[in-house]
Amino acid sequence: MRRRLSHAEELLQSYGIERPEDIDLETLAFCCGIQDVREEHLDGCEAQIIGHKDKAFIIVNSKSSYERKRFSIGHELGHWHHHRGQPAICRADEIGNFDVRFSAIHPERIADDFASNLLMPEYMFSPLVRKCEHACFDAILEFKKRFNTSITATALRFVEFSPEPCILVCYDHNGNRKWFKPNSDVPSKLFPHERLDRDTIAYDVLMKKQNSSRPNSIPADAWFSNDNDLSRYFIYEETIRIHDGRILTLLTWRNERMLENLF
Numbered sequence: 001m002r003r004r005l006s007h008a009e010e011l012l013q014s015y016g017i018e019r020p021e022d023i024d025l026e027t028l029a030f031c032c033g034i035q036d037v038r039e040e041h042l043d044g045c046e047a048q049i050i051g052h053k054d055k056a057f058i059i060v061n062s063k064s065s066y067e068r069k070r071f072s073i074g075h076e077l078g079h080w081h082h083h084r085g086q087p088a089i090c091r092a093d094e095i096g097n098f099d100v101r102f103s104a105i106h107p108e109r110i111a112d113d114f115a116s117n118l119l120m121p122e123y124m125f126s127p128l129v130r131k132c133e134h135a136c137f138d139a140i141l142e143f144k145k146r147f148n149t150s151i152t153a154t155a156l157r158f159v160e161f162s163p164e165p166c167i168l169v170c171y172d173h174n175g176n177r178k179w180f181k182p183n184s185d186v187p188s189k190l191f192p193h194e195r196l197d198r199d200t201i202a203y204d205v206l207m208k209k210q211n212s213s214r215p216n217s218i219p220a221d222a223w224f225s226n227d228n229d230l231s232r233y234f235i236y237e238e239t240i241r242i243h244d245g246r247i248l249t250l251l252t253w254r255n256e257r258m259l260e261n262l263f
Ligand SMILES: [Zn+2]
Pocket: 075, 079, 088, 089, 090, 094, 095, 107, 108, 111
């Protein structure tokens, strides 16, 4: 059965857009009735859309990074598509906020999902991910460059279509887990530790002994509770530092015996 396209993908396909390089957000916005996308210094909000009937304009925070502005434009287009007629003034913690993922029907989550689908549509992203041998940050950084998206948004999208079972997990500067996202190959009962274990290589990155780490094999009990005697299994961990002292770690399984025993 053919997969149903998302609204954002339908929009891209209606203009024959087939390559990431051709996702020109301002032109797409114009085609959707957005008369102008402008940058301004915004206090207390990251982006907003102001509209009347079928016309509107979008303002994004001029201080944000290029990738963040693109995600914000996609997010506001999501509001325009799904919540037209309602004012949308979006704070920074409402756009691409992965700490507190809103429920699937929350307007901010709907707008975020629209942005993600618009910037990294499955029909482009998934076939490229399938060509990757491993889930790793080298591959994710290539996708980030090609799709002009943030490292976090790109990594989250990559995990969805990953060629291997994997979990993406974010820790704050104190080593407290902020959020994690497993792909569908990972049992839902597997939760990375709430506090980053000192035996992980990620801990060295967090403590600034390393800037980032390459994929390293490590006993699984460094990452998960040992109820199932996980010390006999090995997983791969790889870490990259992001903003505010946070780290992103990608945990991958190149041997699925542990997962088979947990399902
Ligand atoms: Zn919003």
